[in-house]
Amino acid sequence: MTRASSIGSGPALAATMGPDGGAAASPASPPSSSLASYSRFVQRVRRRHAGELALLPAGAPRRGAMQQSLAALQTQGLDTAAALRVLRQLVLERLVTLDCEQQAPLEVVTLAMTELAEVALDLACAEAFVELDARHGAPLAPDGARARLWVVGMGKLGARELNVSSDIDLIYVYDHDGETAGTSEGRGRITNHEYFAKAVKIVYGLIGDITEHGFVFRVDLALRPHGNSGPPAISLGALEDYLQAQGREWERFAWLKSRVVAPRAVIEDRSAQALGGIVLPFVFRRYLDYSVFDALRVLHDQIREHANRRSAGRPERANDVKLSRGGIREIEFTVQLLQVVRGGQFPELRCRPTLEALERLARAGLMPQATSDALTAAYGFLRRVEHRIQYLDDQQTHLLPTASEDLAWIARTLGFA
Known part of the structure; x- marks a missing residue:
């Protein structure tokens, strides 16, 4: 696949079309x-x-x-x-x-999946807090108030663009260090850091563990400070120190779409606004920022190399709607690069959804309207194809299937009939 449009006009889907451009007749097509x-x-x-x-x-x-x-x-x-x-x-x-x-519409699907994740995380956090409070007492801030946990959704979860078989990328942040109150008998006191680490483990079990009923979401914590070697939850102060002293250029792209997604109470009372005061200046610099180009180029090359390795000797793997040339990831990179580079000067670019950002880039004169329209159409089409690939078996895959019946079904559900 060399262009976004090749997914819809290349041999894979073309083989499912009839001479009039509609889907070819197939006994398996309902x-x-x-x-x-x-x-x-x-x-x-x-x-x-x-x-x-x-x-x-x-x-x-x-x-x-x-x-x-x-x-x-x-x-x-x-x-x-x-x-x-x-x-x-x-x-x-x-x-x-x-x-x-x-x-x-695409947004009906992505919003439903996003809200499913938010509902699940909110309920899981509530259960974790009840269990841990009974054993250790509430985590306390220096002023005696309850310390709060913020579940930060990254990537498509943060942007409310979650696909139907997506991981959820999370970072857990709590507002204050300290200790828990202990039980009524004065037992069970632990540090807030320990309390919230235990909470993360409980939440993961409720959402990510595979049981006889399956799973809710695959949970990925790799974007947290220090990656997989870092603590499962980090205090706001430690996060600020990390971003200022060690935050890397690629992490600016990761935090671009960040949003507190749970618990619902901290969203409604706006207690998590302090997080924005740390993240915003890290992602967007006041001056015209070209330093991100090298970092993004390296990241982009790594993804290209990974995609090439996957498809080496396996031509069917070349039709990857996410990672192949002109695919979903390359459109997202194009948009995010312009947002991070120019977002310091153009505050209107500081939004999370890809399609909204494309519209704002054109409105700001930073992208020709025709280019914005073309990328919008391609991105929407590729995301809809991606969903249909995943609908077939509820598998986390972005490869067009090789079975002609499956391809015919995808074509029909896209209206090519």
Whole structure:
């Protein structure tokens, strides 16, 4: 794949088209009213959870509907971990139907997945705090108030662009060092650092562990300070010291889309605003900043090299809608580079979603409108293809399938029929 457009016009999808440009007839291609039922994932969900499908209210899955479904699942006797995993399957089954049969806008799918992650993280944090408070007492700030944990969503979670089979990249930050209050008997006191490290472990178990019901989200903490060798949770003061003294250029791109996504209480009371005061000057410099070019070039070359290694001797791996030339990642790099380089001078570029940033770049005169329009169309198309690839088996893959029936189904669900 050499261009974004080649996904839609190259041999892989072209083989599924008829002479008039529509999808070629195939006995495996169902009518549009039952397109979702071709997905092997949907077939499994409808068999296993036939009795629970109606628990998700009609329409696009949103936060309130998900919380309602969770309550109903827990009423049926499922614990939190199981209820969250079943909810994920109900939400994805609904999204396949809305997307493939009704051509739901891309943002309907990405917002639903983002809110699913936020609901899951909020509930997991609440459970962790209840368990840890009972054993160690509440974590305390120097003024005696409760110390707060902020779950920072990075990447597509932070930008509310989460895809249907995505990892969630998280960084856990707490506002104050100190100690917990201990139990009523005066026992169990630990440092806040220890308390929040335990909380991270509990949250991971509730969301990331694979059980008989599957998982909710794969959780990745590799973007935290010091990477996988760093502590699972970091204090706000330690984060500030790290970004000022050791923060690398590529980390500016990582923090560009950062957003506190849980617990819901710290979002609503705006107590996490102090984090923005640290992150904003790290990501955006006041002067015209070209120092990021070398860092991004190295990162881009590494991704290209990784993609080339994966496809070496495996031509079917060249059709990677995310990592191949002209794919999703290259469009995102183009946009993020302009945001980081020029965001110090153009505050209007300080937004998270890729499509919104493309619009703002054109409006600011930093990208020709025609280029912005072309990248917007290509990005939207590639993301929709990516979702359909993942709908087939609920697998975290970005490679076009090789089976002609699967390709024909993808083409039909995109309206090429």
